[in-house]
Structures are given as C-alpha cells and as structure tokens.
Amino acid sequence: MRSLSLLLVLLLPSIARAETTTAAFSVVLDPGHGGDDTGIRRDPLMEKSLTLEVARSVGKIFEGRSDRRVILTRNADLSVPLNERKRIANEASPGIFISIHFARSPSPESGGPHVYVLAAPKVGGTTSPLNVEEAHAKSLGESWKLAALSASTLSDPPGSARIAPLPLAPLLGVTLPSILIELDALSSKEAARWQDPATIDDAAHKIAAAIDRYLAGDSSLDRIPPPGKNPPP
Numbered sequence: 018m019r020s021l022s023l024l025l026v027l028l029l030p031s032i033a034r035a036e037t038t039t040a041a042f043s044v045v046l047d048p049g050h051g052g053d054d055t056g057i058r059r060d061p062l063m064e065k066s067l068t069l070e071v072a073r074s075v076g077k078i079f080e081g082r083s084d085r086r087v088i089l090t091r092n093a094d095l096s097v098p099l100n101e102r103k104r105i106a107n108e109a110s111p112g113i114f115i116s117i118h119f120a121r122s123p124s125p126e127s128g129g130p131h132v133y134v135l136a137a138p139k140v141g142g143t144t145s146p147l148n149v150e151e152a153h154a155k156s157l158g159e160s161w162k163l164a165a166l167s168a169s170t171l172s173d174p175p176g177s178a179r180i181a182p183l184p185l186a187p188l189l190g191v192t193l194p195s196i197l198i199e200l201d202a203l204s205s206k207e208a209a210r211w212q213d214p215a216t217i218d219d220a221a222h223k224i225a226a227a228i229d230r231y232l233a234g235d236s237s238l239d240r241i242p243p244p245g246k247n248p249p250p
C-alpha cells in the first residue's frame with residue numbers, strides 16, 4: 018500500500034525540487050472518482066476525466082512556485098480509495114485539501130458551482146460518536162475561509178456560487194483545511210461547454226486564484242462564521 022501511494026502522489030517536478038530548500042505549503046488536489054468509478058456521465062463527458070483535467074491544470078499554473086507544493090491524490094485514470102486520498106492529504110500538512118467533483122441536478126436549467134465544507138454527520142438528531150466537529154475544530158474555520166474565497170472566485174455572475182455544510186465522505190477524516198468543489202452540474206443544458214479546453218482552463222485559473230487569495234491571507238470576506246456555525250447567506 019505504501020509503494021502504491023508513493024506512485025500515486027505525483028509531485029510536479031519543479032515544485033519537488035523546491036521541497037528540499039523551502040518548507041513549501043501543500044496544495045492537495047483530489048480529482049474525484051477514477052478507474053471503474055466514472056462519476057457522472059453525460060456522453061461524451063465523464064466526471065472522472067474532467068476532475069483530473071482541472072486538477073492537472075491547477076498544478077500547471079503553480080509550476081515553478083517554490084512556496085507551494087502541489088500534490089494530486091491521483092494523476093492517472095486510477096481507482097484510489099477515499100482512505101488513501103485522505104492519508105495523502107493528512108501527511109501533507111501544512112496545507113489545504115480541495116476535492117474536485119461535478120454534480121447532477123434534477124433540472125437542466127440549474128448548474129454552476131457549489132462549494133462544500135464538512136459538517137458533522139447526524140445520528141438520530143445528535144452528533145455521531147465520530148465527533149467530527151471536534152476533530153476538525155482547528156481547521157474548520159480555515160475551511161470556511163477557503164470555501165468563501167473559492168465561491169467568490171468561481172461565481173459568475175458574482176455571488177452565484179453557493180456554500181453549504183454537508184457530511185461529505187471525501188472530507189471526513191481530512192485534518193487539513195478542506196473543501197469540496199462541485200464545478201457544475203453535468204445535467205445542465207450548458208454542460209457541453211466542458212468539452213472546450215478553455216472552460217477547463219478557466220475553472221483551473223479560478224481555483225488557483227482562490228488558493229492564491231487564501232495563502233495571501235485575504236481577509237476581504239469577513240462574513241465567515243466560526244467553526245460549527247451557519248454559512249454566510
């Protein structure tokens with residue numbers, strides 16, 4: 018398992034070189050699905066391919082930046098278990114974790130990005146014994162900040178990207194500040210635009226811009242709630 022994970026963690030070459038000289042901040046990008054798990058399909062689009070293309074594009078944008086180390090939880094069409102993805106993330110501290118996905122919506126009219134942060138799973142109306150809120154208390158506020166900046170850069174028109182707390186499996190157990198971005202609904206009538214490399218490139222630049230703002234300590238979004246509280250309206 019160890020050797021498998023070493024194969025899976027592919028550091029971009031220029032950034033890997035910088036690792037020996039600087040304590041680079043890790044940007045862990047998690048392209049959703051892979052291998053037999055295609056994610057959402059809308060011929061000819063496949064979620065597993067789009068998420069990988071976007072993650073690779075973000076990595077290319079940061080190539081040559083010695084202050085950050087980009088790590089992909091998969092850099093091929095491979096099935097990687099969630100626990101392995103989380104192990105990769107948690108060993109990359111200090112850093113942030115961004116899981117990239119697409120969605121399926123009930124209406125072809127609805128699409129666009131959504132950003133999620135972890136919420137504790139509820140069992141019978143009370144927090145589960147996992148006590149996820151507590152485990153993530155340190156990073157949850159930072160997760161909200163990263164989510165707010167991501168929603169801000171991804172919104173087109175401004176304010177359109179929503180943020181929500183959900184007990185999402187890809188985020189459970191990740192100790193880094195972490196978010197899950199659904200870039201669009203592939204069921205949307207406008208989803209064909211994802212066949213255009215320019216759409217992939219645009220999404221990657223927006224994610225990279227959000228990461229830049231986060232790492233620069235952008236505090237322009239001051240409506241970020243404390244851990245465990247409700248998201249900004």
Ligand SMILES: [Zn+2]
Binds near residue numbers: 119
């Ligand atoms: Zn997905």
